[in-house]
Amino acid sequence: MSLYAVTNPATGELVKDYPTATGEAVEAALSSVAAASLTWRCAPIDDRVRLLRRVAELYTARRDQLAAIITREMGKPISQAGLEVDIAVSIYNYYADNGPGFLADEELDVVAGGTAVVRKEGLGALLGIMPWNYPYYQVARFAAPNLMNGNSILLKHAPQCPESALAMEQIFRDAGAPEGAYVNIFATTEQVAVIIADDRIQGVSLTGSEGAGAAVAEIAGRHLKKVVLELGGSDPYLVLDSADPEYAARQAVLGRFGNAGQACNAAKRFIVEQGVYEEFLKYFTTAVSAISVGDPSDPRTFMGPLSSVAAVNGLADQVDDAISKGATAVLGGARLDGPGAWYPPTVLVGVTPDMRAYSEELFGPVAVVHRVDSEDEAIAMANASTYGLGAAIQSADPVQAERIARRLQAGMVTVNEASGTAAELPFGGVKRSGIGRELGRYGMDEFVNRKLIRVAPPRPDSAGTAG
Missing domain, CATH: 3.40.605.10 (Aldehyde Dehydrogenase; Chain A, domain 1)
Structure with missing residues (x-):
């Protein structure tokens, strides 16, 4: 061939x-x-x-x-x-x-x-x-x-x-x-x-x-x-205590699962302050569970297959590694049966630094949700990556959002929306x-x-x- x-x-x-x-x-x-x-x-x-x-x-x-x-x-x-x-x-x-x-x-x-x-x-x-x-x-x-x-x-x-x-x-x-x-x-x-x-x-x-x-x-x-x-990118998506957790969750679904999560600037690491963590996770998992997965030629389908069986195998290995070391798949977490390159929308919690999913780019429909205790901890976790493409901030406080945006090590930062693109907006990153x-x-x-x-x-x- x-x-x-x-x-x-x-x-x-x-x-x-x-x-x-x-x-x-x-x-x-x-x-x-x-x-x-x-x-x-x-x-x-x-x-x-x-x-x-x-x-x-x-x-x-x-x-x-x-x-x-x-x-x-x-x-x-x-x-x-x-x-x-x-x-x-x-x-x-x-x-x-x-x-x-x-x-x-x-x-x-x-x-x-x-x-x-x-x-x-x-x-x-x-x-x-x-x-x-x-x-x-x-x-x-x-x-x-x-x-x-x-x-x-x-x-x-x-x-x-x-x-x-x-x-x-x-x-x-x-x-x-x-x-x-x-x-x-x-x-x-x-x-x-x-x-x-x-x-x-x-x-x-x-x-x-x-x-x-x-x-x-x-x-x-x-x-x-x-x-x-x-x-590549492993873009952080910060949800602060001042954010609307339901709105943040809706935006998170778009930012993570469009194109089956196969985007360098997709939101991949969801870093959520403890005050809104439980609400955000509830809204997020509910919205992710409603994603229509199926025939990509059907106009009603939101998520189709991954690009190849090789892509599924690589993603499954990363998820399996995390679960075997103690992470929990709140949704998904196992490849779908049948021919083709199918993997379900997946939400992982409890991911720790000894797991591949903590530091590697997950190029597919897998979201990792972290709980943090403070703004400073959120920023530190966001920056603790070899990547620096994009980042997103959910906050109702514009002064806080500006303060955090200045401290994030990224080529692009969006506030109160998922990362996106437009012809007039420069696109690129820092670090690796x-x-x-x-x-x-x-x-x-x-x-x-x-x-x-x-x-x-x-x-x-x-x-x-x-x-």
Whole structure:
């Protein structure tokens, strides 16, 4: 079987496999994106705007088809799959609307006289390595700002997502992208290493696991390539005594169990002050027990299967380890029978530092609920992680929420809502959650040359010499 294949996680059925790239195909792809970068970098801004606008229009026109593809590929419920297409559309439109302003020259005050401006120009051909959990959204937040910058894109998608990868490449082709501006490649891990090392590639953006990020960064570092890494997370969700426990629980369900919990910025560790702990846990478990798990193609389904049997096996091992060492599964806690990649919504309490579930990322529908005695203890537990992607705070006291937000070691903090995303909001983390930012104006600033253009003042002896 090929490395790149569509295996329906709801049934375990192999739908179709796709051949990996040959060495000749890799060379052709590199040549194509390198050539395109020379011309696309010089293309008028209006041409870039038109391309992104047309891409957004085609995503909208093909919404149902695109949603069905990722439901089949990685089990995303069809209603959430459609919303993912909508988010991708908003990102392409956002950069079409705002990209020209973000690229405007910045005039500098020069003490010695004359003029100086900083001009943003694309670096050239970039490699994007994208994950399976949000096949369209992740690509959009990399491709949209960088095509607006004048960079060209070589896109290596996850092996589980060949159909959506080809559908996106076709959209760019149909939108009139210049030859080589956006190229899909079904590359192996070994070929990816070769591509990163190639002088024609100027930078690499990866969204994926901590291990994959470290491997890519090591190769890129040896070859002095710029990287943006969006890696794992074990995001804390703090519920303070001042919070409304019922509202906090409803938000917690959305923050933990959307996309079957398979999101780097999903709430994963629920840290609850003792004054509202019992109420929060009651409301939370009641809401989690009501989650509809079933056929992801049914619009009424909130949670489908995990992305693969391998994902189920890994998650089950983490949960089994916790239970064997004394944790309690208030809900769920054992894999579901039958074919496919099914695991139930699970709530664990009594998780302690000797358990894998305490410190490891749980990439699936498992919530760990902790009880703490104070605000300081909540903050200390939240920060006691190697990850630092997102964090959420539930508090009715805005002064308290601001105080806690300042102390949390995270790239993103939300107050009184579950972590989310929007085209205009920067996305990224600290510590082992990654390097760099995507989305918003910051997403335009990673892979650019901030070129200084300095014009000296006229020489004093040049005045009046003409004529």
